[in-house]
Amino acid sequence: MRIVFDTNVLFSAFVAHGACAGLYEECLLRARVVVSQPILDELRVKLVDKAGLSPGEAEEVVQAVTSDAEVVAPRPLPAPACRDPDDDMVLATALAANANAIVTGDQDLLVLGRFKGIPILTPRDCLALLRKG
Numbered sequence: 001m002r003i004v005f006d007t008n009v010l011f012s013a014f015v016a017h018g019a020c021a022g023l024y025e026e027c028l029l030r031a032r033v034v035v036s037q038p039i040l041d042e043l044r045v046k047l048v049d050k051a052g053l054s055p056g057e058a059e060e061v062v063q064a065v066t067s068d069a070e071v072v073a074p075r076p077l078p079a080p081a082c083r084d085p086d087d088d089m090v091l092a093t094a095l096a097a098n099a100n101a102i103v104t105g106d107q108d109l110l111v112l113g114r115f116k117g118i119p120i121l122t123p124r125d126c127l128a129l130l131r132k133g
Contacts, residue, residue, distance in 0.1 A: 001031040001130070004094045005069075006087075006104035007042040009123055010035070014061050015051045023103065023123045023130075030130050033069040034097040038089040040065065072096040081115060084108040091115045101126060 005013075005024070012020035027033050040062050047058035074092035082088050087108050094102045094115065101119050103126040104110060112120055121129065 001100045002034050002070075002097050003027055003031050003126065004034045004090060004097055004099045004102045005039070006090050006102065006106055006109065007039050007046060008105050009103050010039070010043050010065060011046050011051070012105070012123075014064075015047070019127070020123050023127045026127060026130050028068055031100075033065075034072055034093065034099055035065060035069045036072050036074045036089065036093040036096065038074070039093060040071070070097070082108055082112065094118050101129070 005027075009020050009023070012018065013024040014021070024033070043065070044058045044062050047053045047061055048055055053061070072093060074089060074096040077088050077092050080088060081091050084106075087106060090102060090104065090109060093099075099118055101121050102109065102115070103121050103123055105122060109120050110122065114120060
């Protein structure tokens with residue numbers, strides 16, 4: 001199973017160490033985590049701006065994700081698909097990855113439910129799916 005992690009889930013996994021951290025660890029064991037350079041770039045910025053990490057600390061987190069995950073190169077979508085255009089890169093990443101799921105806490109993505117047949121799941125729903133099987 002190939003799962004695209006949105007920036008907010010990665011951020012929570014490395015900063016809050018709660019449910020998203022558990023999901024990340026579970027995915028490393030049972031699935032393939034997939035990200036793209038735009039997701040990694042956004043993560044780096046949020047780790048510095050919102051979590052107060054130094055640029056060096058943020059880079060260490062990004063390198064950890066890069067070594068754990070598959071990094072794909074998304075192509076821009078032919079037309080906007082999300083009410084927040086910044087989230088289209090997550091959808092494009094999922095297409096480039098031939099993903100089985102997108103995991104996010106972002107309501108602008110969750111409201112879609114699916115994109116091109118790819119389910120868009122909350123971290124809790126994704127964890128339940130992985131544990132089923």
